[in-house]
Amino acid sequence: MLRSLEIRDMLLIDWLELGFGPGLNVLTGETGAGKSILLDCLGFVLGWRGRADLVRQGATQGEVTAVFDLPPGHPAHAVLAEAGIDVEDDELILRRVNGGDGRKTGYVNDRRVSGEVLRQLSDVLVELHGQHDDRGLLNPRGHRVLLDAFAGLDLGPARKAWAARRDAARDLEEAEAQLAIARGEEEFLRHAVKELDDLSPEIGEEEVLDIRRRSMQAAERIRDDVARALQMLGPQGAEGAMLDANRWLEGAADQAENKLDQPIAALSRAIIELGDAHRGVEDALSALDFDPSALEVTEERLFALRALARKHDVLPDDLAGLADELRGRLEQIDAGDTSIAELRRRRTDADAAYDTLAANLTAARKKAAAKLDQAVSAELAPLKMERAVFHTDITEGEAGPEGRDAVAFTVATNPGAPAGPLDKIASGGELSRFLLALKVSLAHGNDALVMIFDEIDRGVGGATADAVGRRLKKLAGDSQVLVVTHSPQVAALGDEHFRVAKSVHDGMTTSKVVPLAEAERIEEIARMLSGDRITDAATEAARALLAG
Incomplete structure (x- = not known):
């Protein structure tokens, strides 16, 4: 869980310290208020490659510190062990400094590390979802991994069989090469x-x-x-x-x-x-x-x-x-033919063992794909996309340690329409809902990752926005979820609510983020409903949304 985020002299933020809680954390604010700045700063401390001009104008350097709770067994422990970093009291502190000259320096628990270590930690700490995200569900290179996790597949036997197959082929090749050289002399x-x-x-x-x-x-x-x-x-x-x-x-x-x-x-x-x-x-x-x-x-x-x-x-x-x-x-040389024949039998046996396991994986993936398609379809209906078709496409790919299947998530927005990749077929609002339905279907009580949704509700409203919010709330029941949203229906379901606002003082523009109490939440949601002029009707509607 992301416990806190501290930002100093980054972009429009002079100083900011936020404490996040479990469940659904929502961030709201007017367009241009600086909500995306928080994600830029979080991405910066996690080692993501992004914009270079992050230091606030007039400051000598910028700095971001993120504190995570790290329970025993969390995948981050393996990354830390590989980097030779000890973690005490299950607290992980990431800090990164951006100098005025553009030079970036990262620290993990006050030990200096490379940006690559931060990115490896990011992969097991945070999952970002948005309309233009290529690190999460839109990346087809990760679709097979997601399907395997959904199916609960044990890839160990296939990996061992692949290694045995590779070793048998290598030994045969080396023996044949040596025999050819020997026969040459x-x-x-x-x-x-x-x-x-x-x-x-x-x-x-x-x-x-x-x-x-x-x-x-x-x-x-x-x-x-x-x-x-x-x-x-x-x-x-x-x-x-x-x-x-x-x-x-x-x-x-x-x-x-x-x-x-x-x-x-x-x-x-x-x-x-x-x-x-x-x-x-x-x-x-x-x-x-x-x-x-x-x-x-x-x-x-x-x-x-x-x-x-x-x-x-x-x-x-x-x-x-x-x-x-x-x-x-x-x-x-005289015994070479006998040895080669034995090595060929060994390779044939290894190929057969691998082919059997790969075929079993293919069958299991196809079975899981049917269940995933059904689960996503069930989630799409409440999101007002009951006519859309989600399909997990499994084709034969290049053989490897995890089988020979290529997996891709495809969609068709209407029956009879051609299917294609998520980000190529769906519009902005449709894509957001597809991603949410898929994420809800794939989630199995996995609280290892902090899930961040960047305006995933863009382009939807009314009952659909409410359905989006309830699915985010469902996800947040098993893990920490951070949502940047313009939807009052989504904001009303948050366990923690933060407002992002921009102000100008002495000619300097800054962004502030403040946690909202109950009365302040009513006001913010009413603003989201009615705009700058908050009406009594909007206030009552805000109360009704918060009451559930």
């Missing part, structure tokens, strides 16, 4: 896997082959020198010479009176060491022996490993892992 993969399998590389093999190759290359370079050294140490070389020397010395030892004993012993030891050296060199020469073809085979294997590693831009030790990876990609 299938020939390369099969050739590469065969090449790797034929070579069958092992981890660490490159290092082993390199060591073996270098060893054989080294052996090839030194073997001739080792062979020559072995020959020089053997019987034809040092060994033969030392044996001959030893034999000659032993033959002369008996006549040398022990002078040759020490040299002979040393030579004997040298012959033994020489034998050890000969055997060692001989063993080394045997170890250096290799098949020249083995070097060729080793080099071919080593070069093949390195060439394949360069080809795939990996290290030689990574070739074995690469083979496994490429083999796995081939297995995915």
